[in-house]
Amino acid sequence: MTTMALGSLPGGFAWAFSRDFRLAWRNPGETVLVVAFFVLVASLFPLGVGADMRLLERIGPGVIWVCALLAAFLSLPAMFSSDYMDGSLEQMALSSHPMVGWVSGKIAAHWIMTGLPLTVLSPLLALQYGLEADTLLVLAAALAIGTPVLSLLGAACSALTLGARGGGMLLALLALPLFVPILIFGAGAAQAQASGLSPSPHLSLLAAGLIVAAMGLPAAVCLAIRIALD
Amino acid sequence: MNWFYFSSPSTFYRLAGWLSPWFFALAAILTAVGLYYGFVVAPTDAQQGEVYRVIFIHVPAAWMSMFIYFVMAAYSAASLTFNTRLGAMMARALAPTGALFTFVALWTGAFWGRPTWGTYWAWDARMTSELVLLFLYFGFIALANAFEDPRRGDRAAALLALIGLVNLPIIYFSVHWWNTLHQGSTVKLTGTSMHVAMLTGMLLMAFAFWMYSIGAALTRVRSIILERERRARWARSL
Amino acid sequence: MNHGFYLWMSYGATAIAIAIEIATLAAGRARARRLIEEERDLEAQD
Numbered sequence: 001m002t003t004m005a006l007g008s009l010p011g012g013f014a015w016a017f018s019r020d021f022r023l024a025w026r027n028p029g030e031t032v033l034v035v036a037f038f039v040l041v042a043s044l045f046p047l048g049v050g051a052d053m054r055l056l057e058r059i060g061p062g063v064i065w066v067c068a069l070l071a072a073f074l075s076l077p078a079m080f081s082s083d084y085m086d087g088s089l090e091q092m093a094l095s096s097h098p099m100v101g102w103v104s105g106k107i108a109a110h111w112i113m114t115g116l117p118l119t120v121l122s123p124l125l126a127l128q129y130g131l132e133a134d135t136l137l138v139l140a141a142a143l144a145i146g147t148p149v150l151s152l153l154g155a156a157c158s159a160l161t162l163g164a165r166g167g168g169m170l171l172a173l174l175a176l177p178l179f180v181p182i183l184i185f186g187a188g189a190a191q192a193q194a195s196g197l198s199p200s201p202h203l204s205l206l207a208a209g210l211i212v213a214a215m216g217l218p219a220a221v222c223l224a225i226r227i228a229l230d
Numbered sequence: 231m232n233w234f235y236f237s238s239p240s241t242f243y244r245l246a247g248w249l250s251p252w253f254f255a256l257a258a259i260l261t262a263v264g265l266y267y268g269f270v271v272a273p274t275d276a277q278q279g280e281v282y283r284v285i286f287i288h289v290p291a292a293w294m295s296m297f298i299y300f301v302m303a304a305y306s307a308a309s310l311t312f313n314t315r316l317g318a319m320m321a322r323a324l325a326p327t328g329a330l331f332t333f334v335a336l337w338t339g340a341f342w343g344r345p346t347w348g349t350y351w352a353w354d355a356r357m358t359s360e361l362v363l364l365f366l367y368f369g370f371i372a373l374a375n376a377f378e379d380p381r382r383g384d385r386a387a388a389l390l391a392l393i394g395l396v397n398l399p400i401i402y403f404s405v406h407w408w409n410t411l412h413q414g415s416t417v418k419l420t421g422t423s424m425h426v427a428m429l430t431g432m433l434l435m436a437f438a439f440w441m442y443s444i445g446a447a448l449t450r451v452r453s454i455i456l457e458r459e460r461r462a463r464w465a466r467s468l
Numbered sequence: 469m470n471h472g473f474y475l476w477m478s479y480g481a482t483a484i485a486i487a488i489e490i491a492t493l494a495a496g497r498a499r500a501r502r503l504i505e506e507e508r509d510l511e512a513q514d
Binding site for chain 2: 471472474475477478479481482485486489490492493496497499500501503504507508511
């Protein structure tokens with residue numbers, strides 16, 4: 001399957017992306033779990049707060065976003081840990097591919113298997129919360145832009161906590177505060193649309209955040225992996 | 231003069247031990263003078279009465295909480311760049327004090343909010359960002375202590391501090407944006423400009439907290455140095 | 469609740485927090501000294 005150049009950044013990206021994608025495709029348990037969690041928790045809120053559709057419509061964007069955050073966070077430990085445990089992470093770090101390339105490939109694959117399914121499913125949940133069609137679309141757009149940032153930030157936190165005591169809770173403590181701006185702008189976009197305002201400031205900020213994160217965070221993730229491997 | 235003389239744990243240990251009592255003493259004096267200004271010199275506020283005097287703790291604590299994070303991140307950057315042990319130890323020494331001032335800012339903010347806004351907690355931009363900052367401190371401390379190898383903890387926490395530093399303005403900006411859409415007013419003191427004695431009191435208390443933080447960090451780093459370097463000959467011969 | 473309550477709760481909590489921190493600093497020092505003692509004992513045994 002490899003006809004790409006050795007030691008190239010796009011080559012490394014493509015290699016890592018296809019590898020992780022195929023691994024996840026063959027073992028879809030993790031992905032299914034993330035999606036199931038998303039739907040399950042989103043279904044819990046109405047049970048807790050009551051079925052008043054006006055209330056649900058108001059809290060819908062925020063709740064769906066929080067569920068997306070939690071679901072994204074759930075899948076983070078697995079991003080690097082199995083490769084770390086069996087030594088393949090070290091092998092990849094020693095390879096001739098620039099680290100940034102294959103790290104970005106792994107993060108992209110992670111998003112395809114978690115953030116993307118959440119984004120695709122969000123309209124269904126939005127209907128459960130009685131959101132209007134235009135709000136629903138803005139919500140999906142915000143998720144589409146924001147969940148990659150969650151994958152990027154989450155990858156940094158996941159790499160930092162490789163082999164650490166405290167496991168998932170430590171990861172939560174690290175990642176969730178960093179997720180706050182994406183939550184605010186992501187939910188805010190849908191809420192703006194719902195109240196008749198323009199969501200474009202929110203979406204623009206999310207997009208800017210995605211660009212900055214995509215440029216800066218892979219290097220941070222590489223450093224974190226190097227720290228973990230030393 | 232060799233600027234790197236004090237960058238070795240053994241020499242810095244002695245320097246820190248010599249310096250820290252002075253900083254604590256300064257902190258005590260500044261606190262006394264600051265509280266004098268705060269309670270005796272500064273007048274009663276036109277709108278808030280006496281309860282505004284919480285600001286002599288609240289505002290300096292909030293300033294310190296952010297300043298200490300910044301210094302912590304600076305030490306983290308230095309420790310990662312130059313791969314020094316002492317830089318990372320100083321970052322570890324600063325974190326608990328930073329968390330303390332963040333907590334104090336949040337607590338006093340709540341007890342200022344109740345009589346003035348009517349509620350202990352309002353999701354305003356600064357307090358919510360301060361809460362996130364507290365979590366950033368906890369995350370740093372937890373991550374630094376999550377590994378068998380203390381150097382791994384040093385370096386992971388240092389990188390986390392830098393990621394947090396970049397995110398802090400973004401978080402504050404996002405929370406401010408979120409808050410101004412949902413609420414509006416922030417509490418102002420006397421409406422126009424602050425009385426000179428109030429400002430003096432606040433600045434004095436800020437300096438007092440600053441001196442205290444340095445004293446506490448120097449004391450804490452000494453314990454960290456001893457623990458980390460206990461197998462070295464200089465440590466055992468103390 | 470008069471204003472005194474809020475002032476006492478604020479200043480009091482701050483004083484307590486700083487007292488706790490100073491206690492932790494002292495405990496940290498004691499712990500470090502104890503570890504040094506242990507290292508010295510180990511060295512003496514060699």
